[in-house]
Every structure is written in structure tokens, then in C-alpha cells.
Amino acid sequence: EPEVTQTPSHQVTQMGQEVILRCVPISNHLYFYWYRQILxxxxxxxxxxxxxxxxxxSEIFDDQFSVERPDGSNFTLKIRSTKLxxxxxxxxxxxxxxxxxxxxxxxxxxxxxx
Amino acid sequence: xxxxxxxxxxxxVQEGRISILNCDYTNSMFDYxxxxxxxxxxxxxxxxxxxxxxDKNEDGRFTVFLNKSAxxxxxxxxxxxxxxxxxxxxxxxxxxxxxxKLTFGKGITLSVRx
Numbered sequence: 001e002p003e004v005t006q007t008p009s010h011q012v013t014q015m016g017q018e019v020i021l022r023c024v025p026i027s028n029h030l031y032f033y034w035y036r037q038i039l040x041x042x043x044x045x046x047x048x049x050x051x052x053x054x055x056x057x058s059e060i061f062d063d064q065f066s067v068e069r070p071d072g073s074n075f076t077l078k079i080r081s082t083k084l085x086x087x088x089x090x091x092x093x094x095x096x097x098x099x100x101x102x103x104x105x106x107x108x109x110x111x112x113x114x
Numbered sequence: 115x116x117x118x119x120x121x122x123x124x125x126x127v128q129e130g131r132i133s134i135l136n137c138d139y140t141n142s143m144f145d146y147x148x149x150x151x152x153x154x155x156x157x158x159x160x161x162x163x164x165x166x167x168x169d170k171n172e173d174g175r176f177t178v179f180l181n182k183s184a185x186x187x188x189x190x191x192x193x194x195x196x197x198x199x200x201x202x203x204x205x206x207x208x209x210x211x212x213x214x215k216l217t218f219g220k221g222i223t224l225s226v227r228x
Contacts, residue, residue: 004157033215043158043203043218056215091157099214100146100207105157 002026006092006106013082013113021077021109023092031095032075033103034067036060036088043091048099049075082113117141118206120219129228133191137204137219140185144206148216149178149189152201161202162189194226 005024013019025032034046047057047067054067066078075094079086089110093103119138127133137147145166150158164171164178164187171178177190191198201223205216 031214035216042220043205043216045215045217048215058215093157099216100148100163100209102148102160102163103216104160105150107155107157 002104004092004094004104004106006090006109008109009107010110011112013111015084015113016081019079019082019111021079021090021092021111023075023077023106024073025075025092025094026096026104027073029094029096029104031098031103032067032069033093033095033099034077035091035093035105037091037108038085038088046077046090079111082111084113087111087113117144118204118217118219120204120222122222123220124223124225126225126227127194129196129226130193133189133194133198133224133226135189135191135202135204135222135224137187137189138185139187139206141206141208141217142185143208144217145209146207146214147178147180147187148205148207149176150203150205150218151198152203152221158203191224194224196226196228199224199226 007022032049037043047061048055064080089108091108092106095103148163149161152158162176180187201221203221204219207214
């Protein structure tokens with residue numbers, strides 16, 4: 001069964017450093033998303049991406065965040081200057097027809113900012 | 115921002131019995147409702163969805179019921195199996211194509227006792 005692949009599974013970084021979280025969505029999917037889950041809290045929407053541009057972003061997705069689909073297969077989330085409160089599980093997801101039909105999520109990257 | 119609420123944090127049921135997981139929402143613009151299951155160290159897995167024009171959708175052991183007037187939905191699992199033990203998230207989406215982000219509830223931990 002096709003799956004969404006995320007790397008690394010765990011990333012530890014120092015506060016103020018840049019991190020790039022990587023995702024390989026399912027190949028025929030057109031819609032891409034990043035969500036995050038802070039420990040003990042709900043899964044929160046960060047950004048959606050379609051047709052090579054951001055289609056929607058949340059209040060969390062400020063100027064420190066950016067997304068890119070550099071080569072038609074990878075989908076990356078960059079955090080420019082990490083803060084302690086960025087520590088969370090980050091999930092990439094993709095969908096063939098849009099979120100209301102159900103996404104396929106990756107296993108997540110646990111980001112720990114120290 | 116509690117547009118999707120899962121008020122019970124946990125539920126424990128005996129194997130073979132019915133599990134009923136409840137979810138309430140406040141945003142009347144939501145058009146699709148979805149249930150996801152999540153095991154530890156994995157991403158959420160899509161289970162079943164329902165459009166707001168329906169009141170019931172069934173897929174094997176899983177049935178989702180929607181009561182639009184009460185802004186309430188529920189997931190029934192019959193019969194419950196130990197492998198169903200996981201965190202279940204209710205999510206909702208508006209019909210906006212590429213902008214169809216999901217708004218999640220906090221999740222409910224289901225434990226199915228053998």
C-alpha cells in the first residue's frame with residue numbers, strides 16, 4: 001500500500017537553529033499538508049499546498065516557517081529559527097482529492113528543541 | 115479554538131461489545147466529518163468519513179452517525195477487538211477543495227479489554 005514517508009523520525013536541535021523536515025508524499029497525490037501535535041494536545045493544521053503554492057496556512061505558520069516542493073517528489077517544511085515551543089510531532093500528509101476525502105499521513109518527525 | 119470537541123478522554127470496553135465514540139462540533143460550515151485512528155509512534159490513519167448530506171455511513175465494523183441539528187457525530191465499532199485499542203480523532207472539513215484543511219478534536223483513547 002502506498003505510504004507517505006517522513007525523515008528523520010526524530011530530530012534534536014538547538015534553539016535558534018534551522019531545521020528542515022522532509023516528506024515524500026504518495027506519487028499521484030496532488031494536495032500536501034503539514035500538521036503538528038504538541039505533546040498532549042490536538043493535531044493542528046499548519047499549511048496546505050497545491051499546484052506548487054500554499055493554498056492556506058494557519059496562524060501558527062508564521063514567517064519562521066516555509067514549505068517547498070523542490071523536485072516534484074519531496075515536500076519539505078523549514079523552520080528558520082527554532083524556538084522551544086516548536087517542539088512537537090510534525091506530520092506530513094497527502095491527498096488525491098482534498099482533505100475531506102481523507103488524507104494519508106506519514107509517521108511523523110518528532111522535533112525536540114533544546 | 116474548540117470547533118471540534120471530544121469531551122471524553124478515554125473509553126474502555128470489553129472485547130466483542132460495542133464501542134461508541136462521540137464528537138461534537140460548533141462550526142456549521144463543516145461539510146465533511148472524518149474519523150482517524152492513531153497508534154503510538156505512527157501517523158493518524160483514515161478510518162471513515164461522512165458527508166453532511168448523510169446521517170449514516172457504514173464500513174465493515176465501523177459506522178459513523180451524524181446528527182446535524184445537534185452538531186454531533188459518533189463512531190460505532192461493533193464488535194470491538196483488542197487491535198482497536200488506539201487514539202481516535204474526530205476531524206471536520208469544509209468543502210473548499212484545495213483549502214480543505216482538517217480541524218481535529220483532542221482525541222479519545224479507546225482500550226478494548228480481552
